[in-house]
Ligand SMILES: Nc1ncnc2c1ncn2[C@@H]1O[C@H](COP(=O)(O)OP(=O)(O)OP(=O)(O)O)[C@@H](O)[C@H]1O
């Protein structure tokens with residue numbers, strides 16, 4: 477695509493989004509993953525640092541709604557992931573939880589090790605969601621998308637992006653929710669660098685000599 481066409485498209489999306497700044501953040505993230513794969517640099521990182529950062533960013537939002545943000549992640553809980561992606565993953569899930577939790581509610585994060593993965597749990601006491609919404613959560617739903625734009629809600633690409641990031645990092649995401657009671661998002665990330673993973677970065681170079 478020509479630069480001018482890209483610019484035009486960006487402006488269009490920008491104008492049509494109801495949450496312009498959030499939308500631009502998404503686009504930057506998306507472009508980064510899609511076209512700048514060299515920017516993907518997973519490493520062993522300390523989970524609690526990123527949770528603290530997200531809580532710091534969102535604490536005002538949460539306290540305006542008197543929602544309690546809480547985590548039980550211990551120091552030295554290490555995951556193998558891209559730092560920016562991890563930040564975006566946590567930020568998206570927690571900000572959704574704040575959006576969909578009534579004042580006085582609680583959001584808590586915990587984790588446990590399962591084989592070679594860390595399972596992170598983000599639980600809220602919010603409005604929950606129907607089975608139907610749960611099914612469509614991580615898939616692009618154009619109709620839902622446009623309806624949401626009209627009704628001034630989110631663009632509905634947050635979780636799509638989160639899923640993409642997690643897959644890129646070798647993880648997964650799923651949700652459990654009961655309407656009226658709350659939602660729990662789970663995601664996994666590798667504890668360490670995958671060994672002998674046949675991907676583009678480990679093309680085998682055979683030494684002929
Ligand atoms: N913690 C939650 N509790 C209840 N519903 C949720 C929760 N998280 C997500 N949802 C539902 O899933 C939908 C999709 O979430 P997603 O983050 O993909 O989009 P969005 O928040 O609507 O918009 P965007 O993130 O693009 O601003 C939400 O609109 C909401 O209906």
Ligand SMILES: [Mg+2]
Pocket residue numbers: 568571572630634635
């Ligand atoms: Mg969202």
